[in-house]
Amino acid sequence: MNTYLVGTLWLVGVSVAALAVVAVLRRWRRDSGPLVDISVLSAVFSLAGMLFAIVAAFVFIDVWSSADEARDATYAEAEAAQLVAWSAKGMPEPDRTELVGLSRAYLHEVVDQEWPRLSEVGTDQHARGWQLVQEMHDIAARNGEDVEEAPAVVESLLQARQERLALADARIGDATWFALLAGAVLAGLPMFFFPFDRALPQLALTATVASMITLLLFTIQQIERPFAQGRVPSTAYEETLTRVSPP
Structure with missing residues (x-):
């Protein structure tokens, strides 16, 4: 199957799943009220995102330089x-x-x-x-x-x-993939619990973050072998x- 088509399907699939989770949580929050304090949630979201970005950047640089x-x-x-x-x-x-x-x-x-x-x-x-x-x-x-x-x-x-x-x-190894996938989940998880008053901003944020994380992981998977995709x-x-x- 074409690489671009596969990537698009992954992006759409993950985004739809994330939006479905947001819809369920918003309905639950209507009845139970805010789940966590917004300042604590923001701190956790920033820290998790930063740590995941650092790990992903090192892995991406490593697989990219392997082509040289x-x-x-x-x-x-x-x-x-x-x-x-x-x-x-x-x-x-x-x-x-x-x-x-x-x-x-x-x-x-x-x-x-x-x-x-x-x-x-x-x-x-x-x-x-x-x-x-x-x-x-x-x-x-x-x-x-x-x-x-x-x-x-x-x-x-x-x-x-x-x-x-x-x-x-x-290949980059199973342990590295575990760290990337677990880090992606932990980095994206806090965004589901932000107490937005309106649904549209939360849905847009969720879809954007989920798409970016998916795109990064998909790109790493495609280029982890230096001779794949005609790189060399x-x-x-x-x-x-x-x-x-x-x-």
């Missing part, structure tokens, strides 16, 4: 694949041609096969990429005496690949393919 780390990882991996191809120049045939071909095949595999599903599947689903790395390692090991740096550059490719896939599976493109691999000539 992921982008750096893609360039490191693409550069390692290029160095593997260049290390083949000192090898005899047919290993030289085969290693260059494997390097290009690896870049194509990442761009064409792995990238479209990078945000959806685990590392065990990228078996073809691992197989290509293993084949490059075997060739480099055979030619270690002629090209001493070959095993090292293949090892650097392996490490860069592991880092990229680890970042692809990165496959530009590094595509550019490297233009620099690695076919064998």
